Amino acid sequence: MASNLIFDIEIDSKGNKLIGTDLGISKFNDTTWTTYTTKDGLVSNRVYKIYFDSNGNKWFGTEGGVSKFEDGVVGSNILELDKTNTIFSYPNPAINETTVLFPTNDKYSLTVTNINGKLISHLTSTFGKSTNLKTENMKSGLYLLSLKNLSNSNTYNGELMILK
Helix, strand or coil: CCCCCEEEEEECCCCCEEEEECCEEEEECCCCEEEECHHHCCCCCCEEEEEECCCCCEEEEECCEEEEEECCEEECCCEEECCCCEEECCCCCCCCEEEEEEEEEEEEEEEEEECCCCEEEEEEEEEEEEEEEECCCCCCEEEEEEEEECCCCCEEEEEEEECC
16 A cells, blocks of 8 residues: 555445555555556645546546546546547646636637536636636535537536545
């Protein structure tokens, strides 16, 4: 195990124990320990929160932002869109703001709600390849993002985790 200072423990769908520590993520599969650190792509080694989304993705809330664990690879990046019309958020949280990348140079609206559906933020008629989302007044928690292309009505959805 990476460290005895433990912040979070979660068990994934395969029964692996994931442990967030001050020195990275430790994974125990009932036989062997594997440790993931910044050398493997974590934003920061201090991992406060482990979260599994409905698609089975593993997200690590670290001191420096959020990292996503997928198919044995830890990745870190800013909010970006993939080919499945999903906004992936990593790293987030940002203390004061985060950047959302758009799939094309076009007009978009971005809506942020909390997990109960309450509107937190709405940016309209944003033009370009990206926009900055202010997060300084958002509380710790999970937020839902909806990005709508105003030219063709395509919608992209994702999650944003804020840890403060």
